[in-house]
Amino acid sequence: MILRFLPLLLIASPVAxxxxxxxxxxxxxxxxxxxxxxxxxxxxxxxxxPAFATDADKPTAASAGGTVAxxxxxxxxxxxxxxxxxxxxxVGPSALPMLPYDQLAAPDFPGWQAxxxxxxxxxxxxxxxxxxxGVSCGLYDVALRQQxxxxxxxxxxxxxxxxxxxxxxxxxxxxxGENPFFDSRIAYIAETGTKDHRVKRLAIMDSDGANHRxxxxxxALALTPRYSPDYRSILYLxxxxxxxxxxxxxxxxxxxRLITESRNPTFAPRWxxxxxxxxxxxxxxxxxxxxxxxxxxxxxxxxxxxxGINIGGSYSPDGRKIVFESDRSGSxxxxxxxxxxxxxxxxxxxxxxxxxxEWSPRxxxxxxxxxxxxxxxxxxxxxxxxxxxxxxSWQDEAPTWSPNGRVVQFFRTTRDSGHTGIxxxxxxxxxxxxxxxxxxxxxxxxxxxx
Amino acid sequence: xxxxxxxxxxxxxxxxxxxxxxxAACAPKPPADLPPAPESPSVSSNSPAPMLRGPLPxxxxxxxxxxxxQDVIHFALDKFNIDPVSSAALQAQSQWLSRYPGKHITxxxxxxxxxxxxxxxxxxxxxxxxxxxxxxxxxxDAGRISTISYGKERPIAMGSNEDAWARNRRGVTVIVD
Numbered sequence: 001m002i003l004r005f006l007p008l009l010l011i012a013s014p015v016a017x018x019x020x021x022x023x024x025x026x027x028x029x030x031x032x033x034x035x036x037x038x039x040x041x042x043x044x045x046x047x048x049x050p051a052f053a054t055d056a057d058k059p060t061a062a063s064a065g066g067t068v069a070x071x072x073x074x075x076x077x078x079x080x081x082x083x084x085x086x087x088x089x090x091v092g093p094s095a096l097p098m099l100p101y102d103q104l105a106a107p108d109f110p111g112w113q114a115x116x117x118x119x120x121x122x123x124x125x126x127x128x129x130x131x132x133x134g135v136s137c138g139l140y141d142v143a144l145r146q147q148x149x150x151x152x153x154x155x156x157x158x159x160x161x162x163x164x165x166x167x168x169x170x171x172x173x174x175x176x177g178e179n180p181f182f183d184s185r186i187a188y189i190a191e192t193g194t195k196d197h198r199v200k201r202l203a204i205m206d207s208d209g210a211n212h213r214x215x216x217x218x219x220a221l222a223l224t225p226r227y228s229p230d231y232r233s234i235l236y237l238x239x240x241x242x243x244x245x246x247x248x249x250x251x252x253x254x255x256x257r258l259i260t261e262s263r264n265p266t267f268a269p270r271w272x273x274x275x276x277x278x279x280x281x282x283x284x285x286x287x288x289x290x291x292x293x294x295x296x297x298x299x300x301x302x303x304x305x306x307x308g309i310n311i312g313g314s315y316s317p318d319g320r321k322i323v324f325e326s327d328r329s330g331s332x333x334x335x336x337x338x339x340x341x342x343x344x345x346x347x348x349x350x351x352x353x354x355x356x357x358e359w360s361p362r363x364x365x366x367x368x369x370x371x372x373x374x375x376x377x378x379x380x381x382x383x384x385x386x387x388x389x390x391x392x393s394w395q396d397e398a399p400t401w402s403p404n405g406r407v408v409q410f411f412r413t414t415r416d417s418g419h420t421g422i423x424x425x426x427x428x429x430x431x432x433x434x435x436x437x438x439x440x441x442x443x444x445x446x447x448x449x450x
Numbered sequence: 451x452x453x454x455x456x457x458x459x460x461x462x463x464x465x466x467x468x469x470x471x472x473x474a475a476c477a478p479k480p481p482a483d484l485p486p487a488p489e490s491p492s493v494s495s496n497s498p499a500p501m502l503r504g505p506l507p508x509x510x511x512x513x514x515x516x517x518x519x520q521d522v523i524h525f526a527l528d529k530f531n532i533d534p535v536s537s538a539a540l541q542a543q544s545q546w547l548s549r550y551p552g553k554h555i556t557x558x559x560x561x562x563x564x565x566x567x568x569x570x571x572x573x574x575x576x577x578x579x580x581x582x583x584x585x586x587x588x589x590x591d592a593g594r595i596s597t598i599s600y601g602k603e604r605p606i607a608m609g610s611n612e613d614a615w616a617r618n619r620r621g622v623t624v625i626v627d
Contacts, residue, residue: 195608196604196605196606200603223567223571224567237571242598244571244599265598267568267571267572283572283599286575286576286579286583288575288576309572327569332569355566356568371564371565371566375564375566394610395564397567413563416608416609418563418610
């Protein structure tokens with residue numbers, strides 16, 4: 001069996017703004033000035049990922065079963081992570097021979113080379129007597145016959161998928177030079193029902209859609225969640241008690257509290273990067289302005305004060321600036337201010353409307369929704385320059401960044417039917433895919449790397 | 451009771467704009483001998499016993515019958531101003547509210563689907579407040595009016611076309627008690 005590879009695909013050359021994402025990658029559209037990797041000749045790498053070996057097939061409390069089945073499942077998760085990223089051509093355990101446990105220390109480089117693999121990910125899973133799983137993961141360059149990276153983790157059996165994501169993160173980071181992002185979670189809104197009787201529930205899942213859990217019942221309309229940086233709580237909007245208010249929901253205790261005591265409606269919650277502050281927007285007599293309040297509660301500080309709609313807000317990674325949306329000029333445009341509300345400046349002048357800005361965790365880009373007829377996801381610099389579309393569909397909105405600032409998730413609405421789904425796209429605009437969710441999905445909020 | 455008559459919707463919907471700077475001046479309290487059910491334009495005049503079959507005066511059903519569609523106003527794309535058609539509808543609403551001063555209302559603000567979620571929530575709130583301000587300018591006590599925005603969450607027209615979007619950009623007045 002020979003692993004097959006696609007022809008060399010350059011993705012890091014600086015090229016013009018993308019106009020048609022579905023276009024053939026042979027053209028010079030897409031790509032980005034900010035390189036994905038330091039290596040300009042980055043290519044699809046053939047990565048072989050055999051089932052993780054085990055010393056003895058022991059039963060575990062993991063959903064995947066005993067350690068043999070678990071070793072296969074872990075390799076499957078790693079394969080899916082790397083494949084969905086679009087940069088690699090992984091071949092998973094179902095298409096590869098079993099890895100003998102005694103080959104862990106000395107990989108069969110000639111054998112993998114004969115199969116056409118350039119990289120090898122092999123590891124082991126061992127069940128401890130304490131109910132914990134020990135997982136080791138090694139990355140090897142087959143041609144150089146070298147170990148590039150090796151790591152070990154210990155996880156409770158129920159968290160076995162995290163070990164797989166950690167391994168995928170290690171491989172991705174070592175090969176791309178980027179920060180990891182697979183071991184992360186997403187809060188979003190699960191949608192069911194017809195367009196005129198939509199039921200919207202707060203829900204959470206892993207970055208690959210696994211470990212899905214509904215948080216709220218759907219009796220109260222739930223919107224726009226944001227995971228706290230420590231994953232312990234979720235800010236979201238709920239019509240609990242009939243009126244739209246921002247609550248902070250404690251995931252461990254399943255309790256929630258209002259973020260501010262007010263008779264006015266509150267919208268669009270956001271965390272500061274350190275989790276110490278909450279931004280929210282509040283409407284008074286029809287005008288909406290942005291406020292901040294300590295995550296522990298207390299008095300709020302008003303940050304914007306202009307007639308019209310000032311809403312949203314996203315902190316720069318250093319917490320010193322906030323990018324937000326305002327229609328003070330007559331239409332939705334994007335502004336930047338200092339974290340204390342001073343020095344408010346408009347940064348978008350590209351025509352159309354610009355909404356829902358989200359600052360990249362890397363700090364180099366701002367993702368937003370551009371409205372000119374259709375709604376599309378775009379990125380630009382924090383100065384409002386070099387705008388590029390990442391998507392081209394009827395209605396894509398509400399971008400949220402992967403923890404490493406390399407992938408953007410958003411939600412897409414289908415014309416007429418109103419069906420929604422969460423999609424993600426990398427900064428080239430090419431690797432676009434829909435996330436698996438049990439029902440329709442919107443308002444994704446990607447948390448940090450764990 | 452000429453002032454009460456003057457404020458009855460069918461007689462003076464437009465004269466009201468000129469004749470009554472404020473509805474409060476027209477009918478501060480409902481006269482005790484006011485006819486029990488306001489006539490609705492939709493009730494045909496040859497109906498045998500409209501007053502017996504009509505809704506309970508001052509009820510939500512009574513409001514709906516009296517408004518005959520004017521419980522809903524509409525807005526232009528990304529706008530919250532009250533246009534002449536909406537102005538006439540809000541005047542009809544204010545006349546009914548003047549007749550039943552114990553009644554409270556909620557004005558719902560709604561948007562079409564072609565905007566971002568957060569902005570539409572704020573825009574719906576702005577639309578509801580524009581309607582509220584118009585009613586208070588006609589003399590309706592602001593304490594009787596609450597507002598709520600549903601943004602783009604509660605469409606009534608299901609299509610994705612200009613006609614459906616125009617119908618969904620609306621302010622809806624609901625009698626709450």
